[in-house]
Amino acid sequence: MPDQPDQTLLQQLAAGNEEAFGKLYDLLGQRLFKAAYRILGRQDEAEDAVQEVFLGLVRAGWVLAQVENLNAYLFASLHRASLRLAARRGVELHLSAAQGEAVKETGTRLEDETGIGERLDRALHSLPHEQREVLALKIDGGLTFEEIAEALHAPANTVASRYRYALEKLRAALSSEPRAQASGE
Amino acid sequence: METNLPPELREIESALAAQPLPEAGSAARGKILAAVGAELALKARARQQSWWRFAAALAALVLLWLNLSMSAVNCTEIRFSPEEKDGDERAALAQIQDLIPDCTVKEAQRQLLLLRARTRLVSAPPLPHGRLERAEEL
Numbered sequence: 001m002p003d004q005p006d007q008t009l010l011q012q013l014a015a016g017n018e019e020a021f022g023k024l025y026d027l028l029g030q031r032l033f034k035a036a037y038r039i040l041g042r043q044d045e046a047e048d049a050v051q052e053v054f055l056g057l058v059r060a061g062w063v064l065a066q067v068e069n070l071n072a073y074l075f076a077s078l079h080r081a082s083l084r085l086a087a088r089r090g091v092e093l094h095l096s097a098a099q100g101e102a103v104k105e106t107g108t109r110l111e112d113e114t115g116i117g118e119r120l121d122r123a124l125h126s127l128p129h130e131q132r133e134v135l136a137l138k139i140d141g142g143l144t145f146e147e148i149a150e151a152l153h154a155p156a157n158t159v160a161s162r163y164r165y166a167l168e169k170l171r172a173a174l175s176s177e178p179r180a181q182a183s184g185e
Numbered sequence: 186m187e188t189n190l191p192p193e194l195r196e197i198e199s200a201l202a203a204q205p206l207p208e209a210g211s212a213a214r215g216k217i218l219a220a221v222g223a224e225l226a227l228k229a230r231a232r233q234q235s236w237w238r239f240a241a242a243l244a245a246l247v248l249l250w251l252n253l254s255m256s257a258v259n260c261t262e263i264r265f266s267p268e269e270k271d272g273d274e275r276a277a278l279a280q281i282q283d284l285i286p287d288c289t290v291k292e293a294q295r296q297l298l299l300l301r302a303r304t305r306l307v308s309a310p311p312l313p314h315g316r317l318e319r320a321e322e323l
Contacts, residue, residue: 016228021221025214033209043207050209051217058224117204124201139201167194174197 005070013057014064021054028071031141032078038136039082041125045089052081069150075141076151079133123173131166134159 005027012020032053036046056077057064067073124132137148145163149156190198274297281293288296 016225018218018222018225022214022218025217029214029217030208033213034206037206043210047209047213047216050213051220054217054221055224058221058228061228120200120204135201139198140206164190164194167190167197170197170201171193 010064010067010070014060014062016058016061021057024057025054028074032074034140035075035136036078036082038124038140039078039129039133040085045085049078049081049085052084053077056081069147071141071143072147072150075137075143075147076153078141079137079151082133119174120170123170126173127166127169131162131169134162135166138163 005024009020009023009027013024029050032050033046036049037043040046040049053074057074064070064073124135127135133152134148137143137151138145141148143151145156145160148154148159152159277297277300278290278293281296282288282290285293
């Protein structure tokens with residue numbers, strides 16, 4: 001399990017201690033950002049989503065002292081922020097033309113030697129939002145299925161199924177892509 | 186609860202985990218923490234304002250309560266029991282009870298109140314000429 005914020009940090013956040021927010025960012029900022037990036041596909045929006053999560057923490061105030069699992073709370077907040085940002089952009093969180101461009105750009109930037117990066121990105125963004133979100137929270141957020149279930153208000157079994165279906169679809173997409181390219185030639 | 190994934194899905198999972206994703210820019214930390222600082226300051230200001238509003242409302246309530254209490258004390262004549270009445274009143278009550286032996290103390294007090302009210306009636310202004318006649322005609 002990746003770094004977990006402790007109870008003292010939670011109390012400091014609830015009290016509005018500014019330094020505690022810095023500590024939390026150092027502890028979880030990058031994980032939140034990566035999960036947001038995986039969901040939204042754009043760096044600027046991923047940063048905005050993380051900022052919204054932190055502002056949400058400030059506004060929550062003493063409610064935070066009652067939070068049992070800050071990880072689940074933060075990623076639930078990230079989930080809502082992502083949906084809001086996508087709504088503001090006026091698109092659903094499926095592959096859109098704009099996102100396709102972003103994916104293409106990402107694929108070019110992050111291409112590895114095997115070329116799997118770009119194909120994986122394309123396949124990832126063809127997944128339904130719910131499945132992509134579970135992948136992001138599990139792989140980039142480092143959450144357990146129980147924590148994801150808490151964050152998304154869904155049963156843990158459903159979350160586990162979504163994860164498995166997502167991986168199966170990715171595998172199918174990756175294995176069919178070379179054939180499709182070959183048939184295209 | 187973890188799923189038992191077959192090796193081919195584990196492979197995909199590992200590929201995703203190993204996929205290099207961009208990191209939040211170095212400016213992002215400063216930007217986010219500045220926004221947090223501004224929000225905290227805003228919250229503190231709002232809290233201070235709400236404290237003053239509460240204090241002002243409390244002061245207004247205390248003043249109103251004092252005002253009402255003073256008015257009540259100055260304008261209310263409280264009669265607790267017949268024993269507390271002055272000598273005239275007691276004599277008048279005794280006279281009523283002498284005249285009507287069956288009369289209870291409560292009834293005697295009521296009669297005294299009515300008698301007093303009658304003696305303190307404000308004299309009405311004279312009716313304009315002809316109004317009484319018209320009233321009688323009706």
